[in-house]
Amino acid sequence: MSINVSVYSNGNNTSQSIYIDFAGDVLAPSFGATNVACYQYFFKFSTSGRGTDDGALPVKITKSLSDLALFDRAGILDEKQSASNTANAYGDIKSMVIDYCYDFIHGHTADQYLSGCTEQKPMKFN
Numbered sequence: 602m603s604i605n606v607s608v609y610s611n612g613n614n615t616s617q618s619i620y621i622d623f624a625g626d627v628l629a630p631s632f633g634a635t636n637v638a639c640y641q642y643f644f645k646f647s648t649s650g651r652g653t654d655d656g657a658l659p660v661k662i663t664k665s666l667s668d669l670a671l672f673d674r675a676g677i678l679d680e681k682q683s684a685s686n687t688a689n690a691y692g693d694i695k696s697m698v699i700d701y702c703y704d705f706i707h708g709h710t711a712d713q714y715l716s717g718c719t720e721q722k723p724m725k726f727n
Contacts, residue, residue, distance in 0.1 A: 606702055610726035617650035617724055619702050644694075646701045652722030658705055659721070666691040670704040673717030683707070686714040 604621040622645045646661040661670070667690040670683035681688055683704035691697040708723035 604698065606698075608702070608706055608724070613726040615726050617648065617726060619646065619648045619650070619705050621646055621698055621701075644697070646705070648705055648724070650705070650724045652708065653725045654722045655725070656722060658724065661701060663697065663701075666694070666697055670700050671709060671713055671716040671718045681714040681716045683709055683713075 603623070606619040606621070607616050608619065609616040623642070624645060625642045641664070644663045646663070648658050650658060652658055662668075667680070669680040669688070669691070671681040673680070682691070682700050684700050691700065704721070706724050708721045709718060711720040712718065
């Protein structure tokens with residue numbers, strides 16, 4: 602499954618695309634291992650668009666609805682949704698996709714909402 606989101610800028614008369622791919626991996630557990638999950642599903646968010654600094658925007662991987670768009674790069678909690686100052690998990694996949702797209706388009710400042718995240722420039726449309 603794949604979702605392609607096209608974002609159009611009236612002011613610049615141009616568009617950028619965000620790609621959301623749903624993927625599944627088969628994991629090979631060690632011989633004799635029991636109760637090991639053999640399947641892992643995830644969403645991969647990517648774009649060929651650039652940031653306003655002409656830098657590449659990062660690929661983002663989510664494994665569950667609790668993987669929020671703003672997260673501490675050291676992996677220490679403090680995760681927040683990008684469009685709002687909440688640490689609640691997404692209520693559904695649609696909400697997750699909308700928030701990640703919002704984050705790609707608008708970017709975020711370093712430590713936005715005290716999340717510990719690094720800065721990400723907004724998507725460039727010119």
